Structures are given as C-alpha cells and as structure tokens.
Amino acid sequence: MVKPTDILKEEPILEVRNLQTSFFTEKFEVKAVDGVNFAVPKGKTLGIVGESGSGKSITSLSILRLIQNPGKIIGGEILFKGENLLDKSEAQMRRVRGNEISMIFQEPMTSLNPVYTVGQQISESYRIHQNIGKKEAMLRSIDMLKLVGIPSPEQRVKQYPHELSGGMRQRVMIAMALACDPELLIADEPTTALDVTIQAQILELMKELQQRLGMSIVMITHDLGVVAETCDYVAVMYMGKVVEYAKVADLFKNPKHPYTVGLLNSLPRHDIDLGDEELTVIKGSVPSPDNMPKGCRFAPRCPFASEICVEQLPDLEQSEDGNQIRCWIYTDEWDGDPEVKVNG
Amino acid sequence: MAKELLKVTDLKQYFPIKGGMLGRTVNNVQAVDGVTFTVHEGETVSIVGESGCGKSTTGRAILRLDEPTGGQVEFDGEDLLALNNRQMRKKRKDLQIIFQDPYASINPRQTVRQVLEEALEIQNVVPKAERAAKIAELMETVGLGAHQADRFPHEFSGGQRQRIGIARALSVDPKLIIADEAVSALDVSIQAQVINLMKKLQRDFSLTYLFISHDLGVVRHISDRVIVMYLGKIVEIGDKTSIFDNPQHPYTKALLSAIPVPDPDIETKKERIILQGDVPSPINPPAGCRFHTRCPFATDRCKTEVPELRTEEHMKEGHQGACHYIKEIQAGTHEAKY
Structure with a gap:
C-alpha cells in the first residue's frame, strides 16, 4: 500500500490517511469522502481538483472538523504536524482553527x-x-x-x-x-466567484504571500488552469476518491487516469483553436450517490473499462514515475487490451 | 457573405435610479451605452466581458425583455422596436433565448411535456394532433429519451435540464438563439457535451447564435466572431482568430492573459498583465475611455476623449478596436506604465 507522503520531496505538514466522511439520510448512507489519502508539503501548494459532488469541499471541511449533522467523519486520520486532529477535543480544535490552520471560502x-x-x-x-x-x-x-x-x-x-x-x-x-x-491555509474555490482579471490579482497575491510567509496551501478548485498556475502537487478526485495524485508538471504533461485525460480533453481552451473539431467528451454523468458503482467509480463512464473495472475497486498504486494512480490499466491484473493508450 | 439577420445600432439601456422624497430619477445605470454590431445568418457571434459589462443586458434588450432606452434593433429587415407587444410576442418565435441557470429558468411544477407544449401552443407551430410527435422528436434531438417527457425538472441533472432549455428554445423553429451563459453553470465534462450539441444543432437547423459568455475558452471554440465589452461599450470586435491571436485593445490583451491555462509550461513562461483596481461603477462611468482608470497605457487624452472603434492598417478587415493608441502600442512607441 502506498503512502501519500511517498511522492513529496518536502516534509509534509498535513497528512490525510484513509479519510471517510459520510452523510446519513433515512434511506441510505452517502459516502461523500470515501477513503481519501493525500499529504500537503511544507511551504508548498497541494491542489484538490474535481467536479461537483467529487467530495473536494467535504474533504476540506473535514480537515477542520467542520462537518455538521447529518454528516460525520467515520474513519481515518488527519495528521497535522504529526498529531491526529480527530483525537483532539473541541476546545483544542478551536485553538487550531483560525490560528494554525485557516480557511477561505468561495463566496466572500x-x-x-x-x-x-x-x-x-x-x-x-x-x-x-x-x-x-x-x-x-x-x-x-x-x-x-x-x-x-x-x-x-x-x-x-x-x-x-x-x-x-x-x-x-x-x-x-x-x-x-x-x-x-497560520501554517496551513485551506482555500476552497477562492476565486470561482470572481472575474478573471480580479482572479489574476488574487492568485498573484496568494502566491506572493506564500513566499513571504512560508505557509502551506490546500487549493480546492474545479479549474485545471488554476491548478497549473498555483499548485505544486495535485490530487484529482472523483466520487469521493482520489483517482490520481501527482506532481503538477507530470499531471499535465502525462495524465494517466482516464478521468483526468477526459477532463483535460473536454476543456475548451482560449489559446488553442480546434477549428471544426468536436470537443472530446466524457460520456454520461456522475452517478447518483445511492447508486454507487461497485467497482471503479469511473467505470460506467470510462471508454476503456473492462470486466475487472466493473467488478472490483482498484487501489491507489505507485506508477513508474513515482506518482500515484487508481486504475486497473496500470496493474498486472489488467484484463483489457494490453496495448491500451489512455493518453493518445 | 450571408445576409444580415440581426442589426443592432447604437443600442442604449439605462436603468433609472429613483431617489429623493418624490421618487424622481436621480441618476442612471448606463448598462449598455451605444452598442453597434451585426450578426449574419448562420454564424455564431459571441459577446464576452466581465460582470457588469452589459453583455446580458444587450441580449435582453434585443429580445425586448427589458425595453431599451435608445437605438435600433433590426431583425431580418424589420425594426423590432417599432412592434407592439402582440406583434413582438409573435416575433419571438424567431428569436429564442437560453438562460444560464437551468434550475431557475424552467417551471418546477410543469413536466417537460407541459413546458414544451406551452411553447408549441403559444406560437402555434404544429397542429394539436401532431404536438406529441413533435415533443418526442425534440427530446431525441437534444439527446434525451422521448419517454422522459413526463418527468419533472427536478428528476433531471443540470446538464439534462440545460438540454430541456435548448429543446424549449428549439421547439418553435427559431432563426436566432441568444444563449446567455448557457453552459457556465455546468461541470466541464457536461459542458463539453452541451457545447457539442449546440454546434450540431446549428449545422442541422441552420441556426444563428448570439452567444453571451465570460468563458473565453468556450467562446473560442464556438464562435465565428467575437465582441469584447467593457462597462457598457464595445472595446474590440473581430473574427475569433483576430481577437485571440492578435488582440489590439489593452483590455482584451489583459483579459486573455489573465486566464490560467491548464499547462504549467505555458503558465511559467507567459507574461501576465495584472490589471490594477476594479471595474468602476456604471452609474458614473469614467469620462473619455471607460477603461482608462485601469489601463496601463492611459494618457490624459484617454481621460477626456472617447475612442471610436477603428481598423488600423495592420489589422484585418472587420477587426476593430476602440483605443487611441492601437497603432503606437503595436509599433512599440507607446510604453505601458506598469
């Protein structure tokens, strides 16, 4: 089993291990965060990227233990400077919030x-x-x-x-x-509600302050452009799980997970003209949480899915370039086309 | 060249601010202030700009959802502003709109069938007996199942709802569709599906789009020509290659450079122009060029003299920018102050 700190060059300030946060309705349990692992390097920025419902915001709220009924953190560890935040009393937590870890939200x-x-x-x-x-x-x-x-x-x-x-x-x-x-700043979509020229100002400010104050940042966003501009490492989330966790340069140069590739391809860019070509899309939509696929969460929408993907959930594994990936294609168990090219 | 379908001339939209004891109009919000452009049959023209630039107001004024303060709107050779309410309602068969928020723009108490039936009935598109067949056909056209017609909006996802909004617009066989931030609320993977659908429908039904958006990536992909607005005025207009690869107005340049690109190599190399300050209030917009308060190239002349849209020698035909110093900036003889 890989550790989230494996890919870091720096010391981690925060390490999240197997975090599980669920919301309990009368009929069923919604696993919003379903065994999430990542680490935040000291003085650097980790991006958490995903679409609506991927669990990225719930992850950030869980770190500060701000989850409210009917939601509950049901498992895992959140190690901040080596101490598990989930073991702390509410009074101790209050001293952490806003003091050692603070948060900014989307809608000021x-x-x-x-x-x-x-x-x-x-x-x-x-x-x-x-x-x-x-x-x-x-x-x-x-x-x-x-x-x-x-x-x-x-x-x-x-x-x-x-x-x-x-x-x-x-x-x-x-x-x-x-x-x-604070030593750690969690920024949950800090520029999503702003116009681009103002977004540029705010992102520039955050980068400058990070250099000056040496803090670590968790940048939660749906915008891959913002990730490329501000982050050093990135965790891509889909349906409550990290599907790809990599150094930023690697993720954009050589994305491995079919979901990451799909996201990058479906994004129309202002600096590239596709002419009359269609955008490559990810088919279908995110399944509803009461109808969670039992194998890989992305299998129903994945163009490469084979039998094992539908049946069994893959683990987050180390890839040859030292990053981490949750996909059967990169394992010895892969039962589909051995020549498959995800990024082609 | 295709014929002119929509011709907007010197369009003005002022919203009065009432105040004082007698509730008199004390001032105006100059949301759109003298906008002129044409849209040809079969093309997609986009209006881009940041919040408060007047792009949505322009769309609404063309449809007379808000009565414009001044100017002309000609559609297919006919002056829309001269029509009375009844004639205008008839005319809206040809001009439809898709809104940003598919959660707010569809009546939650009506099934999709009722939504579409209402449109068909008001504009009397097909005889009553054929409506059911038409609805089934519309559903399939936008990529939904005909069997889903009896569901309520809440039973659909955001992307599917936007397809319903498109089906409603299409139901009356319009010539022009105004899409006001139609894909902005959608996640990227769903957004791409809806953009592809809109492009396909344009080919299949020879539609003309006026596409209003703040997302320049989407705009580059969908448009033939682009209009850039700032504080109620057009600052630059041109075909998409001119606007994206050879922008002339300092605002367009700053806007394009501000967008983060999903490629760290480009991100580290590119020179980002970071504008200072905020967009001023449209209540008392700056005199002269409205951009002068934030423009790195502004001089005293910009504070007093309103720049007209013009094409300089080095620009392609149809590419216009509203800046006094286009030539000098291009030649490198007029330097930025920051």
Whole structure:
C-alpha cells in the first residue's frame, strides 16, 4: 500500500490517511469522502481538483472538523504536524482553527458578517487567539489590510463588507485568514466567484504571500488552469476518491487516469483553436450517490473499462514515475487490451 | 457573405435610479451605452466581458425583455422596436433565448411535456394532433429519451435540464438563439457535451447564435466572431482568430492573459498583465475611455476623449478596436506604465 507522503520531496505538514466522511439520510448512507489519502508539503501548494459532488469541499471541511449533522467523519486520520486532529477535543480544535490552520471560502459575501466592520472582524481573531487589546488589534488589522494590497487601509477598516467590491472582500477574507500567521491555509474555490482579471490579482497575491510567509496551501478548485498556475502537487478526485495524485508538471504533461485525460480533453481552451473539431467528451454523468458503482467509480463512464473495472475497486498504486494512480490499466491484473493508450 | 439577420445600432439601456422624497430619477445605470454590431445568418457571434459589462443586458434588450432606452434593433429587415407587444410576442418565435441557470429558468411544477407544449401552443407551430410527435422528436434531438417527457425538472441533472432549455428554445423553429451563459453553470465534462450539441444543432437547423459568455475558452471554440465589452461599450470586435491571436485593445490583451491555462509550461513562461483596481461603477462611468482608470497605457487624452472603434492598417478587415493608441502600442512607441 502506498503512502501519500511517498511522492513529496518536502516534509509534509498535513497528512490525510484513509479519510471517510459520510452523510446519513433515512434511506441510505452517502459516502461523500470515501477513503481519501493525500499529504500537503511544507511551504508548498497541494491542489484538490474535481467536479461537483467529487467530495473536494467535504474533504476540506473535514480537515477542520467542520462537518455538521447529518454528516460525520467515520474513519481515518488527519495528521497535522504529526498529531491526529480527530483525537483532539473541541476546545483544542478551536485553538487550531483560525490560528494554525485557516480557511477561505468561495463566496466572500456570505462568509463575512454584514453587521460588523471589516476591522472588527479581522481584530476578532487577534483578540481570541492572541489575547490582544482592542486598540492594538485594530492597528494590526490595518497592517493586514496593507499586506493584502487594500488601498487606504485606515479608512477601509471602518467599512462594512457591502461597501467593498467582490475582489476587495476576498482580500479581506485572506487578511482575516492570515491574521494569526497560520501554517496551513485551506482555500476552497477562492476565486470561482470572481472575474478573471480580479482572479489574476488574487492568485498573484496568494502566491506572493506564500513566499513571504512560508505557509502551506490546500487549493480546492474545479479549474485545471488554476491548478497549473498555483499548485505544486495535485490530487484529482472523483466520487469521493482520489483517482490520481501527482506532481503538477507530470499531471499535465502525462495524465494517466482516464478521468483526468477526459477532463483535460473536454476543456475548451482560449489559446488553442480546434477549428471544426468536436470537443472530446466524457460520456454520461456522475452517478447518483445511492447508486454507487461497485467497482471503479469511473467505470460506467470510462471508454476503456473492462470486466475487472466493473467488478472490483482498484487501489491507489505507485506508477513508474513515482506518482500515484487508481486504475486497473496500470496493474498486472489488467484484463483489457494490453496495448491500451489512455493518453493518445 | 450571408445576409444580415440581426442589426443592432447604437443600442442604449439605462436603468433609472429613483431617489429623493418624490421618487424622481436621480441618476442612471448606463448598462449598455451605444452598442453597434451585426450578426449574419448562420454564424455564431459571441459577446464576452466581465460582470457588469452589459453583455446580458444587450441580449435582453434585443429580445425586448427589458425595453431599451435608445437605438435600433433590426431583425431580418424589420425594426423590432417599432412592434407592439402582440406583434413582438409573435416575433419571438424567431428569436429564442437560453438562460444560464437551468434550475431557475424552467417551471418546477410543469413536466417537460407541459413546458414544451406551452411553447408549441403559444406560437402555434404544429397542429394539436401532431404536438406529441413533435415533443418526442425534440427530446431525441437534444439527446434525451422521448419517454422522459413526463418527468419533472427536478428528476433531471443540470446538464439534462440545460438540454430541456435548448429543446424549449428549439421547439418553435427559431432563426436566432441568444444563449446567455448557457453552459457556465455546468461541470466541464457536461459542458463539453452541451457545447457539442449546440454546434450540431446549428449545422442541422441552420441556426444563428448570439452567444453571451465570460468563458473565453468556450467562446473560442464556438464562435465565428467575437465582441469584447467593457462597462457598457464595445472595446474590440473581430473574427475569433483576430481577437485571440492578435488582440489590439489593452483590455482584451489583459483579459486573455489573465486566464490560467491548464499547462504549467505555458503558465511559467507567459507574461501576465495584472490589471490594477476594479471595474468602476456604471452609474458614473469614467469620462473619455471607460477603461482608462485601469489601463496601463492611459494618457490624459484617454481621460477626456472617447475612442471610436477603428481598423488600423495592420489589422484585418472587420477587426476593430476602440483605443487611441492601437497603432503606437503595436509599433512599440507607446510604453505601458506598469
């Protein structure tokens, strides 16, 4: 069995082992995260990419133990600097959240409190986690706003979220998340709601801050372009499982899993003209969670699926270039066409 | 060249802001401010731009879903703005729209059959006796099963719902379809299926598309010509090769360079132009060139003088940009400030 840290060159700051998070309805159990493994390198960025329903957001919420009823983390380990977060008490967890690990969300308007000023909201984390007085906390908030590139921060701290544009709000969210100098930042689709020119500003800011502060980032996104631009490693998720886990350069140069290949092919690009050619599509759609395929989750949509794929779930295995892949094609058990070319 | 199907001239759409004690109009949101373009039969013209640039408002104004403030909209030689409501409703048989959110644009209490039947009935496309057959045919055309017609929208996935939206638009045999962010809400694997479907339908039914989108990857794939809008005005217009491979306006260049490409090799090499600041409010748009507040090339002239769309010598026919310094930037004699 491969370990998620195997592919890293760096020390891991976070290691997730066999994480399982399920939602329980009256009729059935939805396995949103179904045995996920990955590791986040110190000072670098891990991307988690997948389409709706792949479990990428639930994974990130699970790391901070923010899963609420009817959801539950039912198994696995989340090792942050060697300690299992799942063993911690709620009080201990509170000291981790926002202090050692913080998170930014997709929609800055709904994650900021509309009735407090920006300054009050940033100050709060200083006052809670570092026991700093009101005045001093406000001064530090102004510094934070300066750090994230907000012009005239002395005025901005007194403003309410609705007085700011979308890009400015996301900068405020980042300022809040970084206030206590966390070692790990989880960014859940941080630029999805923003226009591309603003997205470029925010991604640039995050990269610059990472270099300056040396933090690690988990970047959760559906956008493979964002992965290519910001990440060092990437885990591709499909139906609650990691199907491919690789160094970013390898994933784009030599994608191995039929799902990854399908995703890359179905993406129309502004820098490549296909002429009248059709986009290559992944047929069908993601099965509903109460109708989970028993073998490989991707088998019903996979153009290469053979008998073993339908019957048995493959494990995440090491490939010859040191990355990890969950697909029968790359194993000795493969019973389909021995000459099959996934990426052709 | 194919004939002009849609001709939009100096289209303006202002939304009044009421205020004060008497509820008078105190100001206007200039959502679309003097937009002129034509769409030829059988082609796909895309309007691209970021939020608030007026691309959706343009689409809605053409259909008169919002009554335009000024300008002309000619469709197939007929002035749409001169029609009364009843005539306009008839006319909408030829101009259909597909919306972004397939969850919000289909009545959840109607079955797909009822949705399609309503369209067929209002426009009286086929006699009553043939409607069932027409509905079955439409379902198959958009890649759904005829047996699914009696289901409700919630029984379909997002991609399937968007197919229903397309079937509804197609049901009245339109000439022009305005697709307003029609694939933006879909996951990439599903998005590709719907794009392929739309291209196939265009060939099979000789449709004309006005495709409104913020996604330049999708736009490059689907369009013949592209219109780039910024704050209610067209900044650049041209065939897709001109726009994507030889952009002239500083805004178009910045927009294209801002898109992350799924290829780390290109990402590390490419020079990204990062624009400063946000899009200004359309309530009091900047005087002169509306882009001057963020433009790395802006001068004092840009603050006062509105640039007209023009074709310079080095540009292809039909490729126009609205910038005072296209020639100088191309020649390298006018440098960026940041």
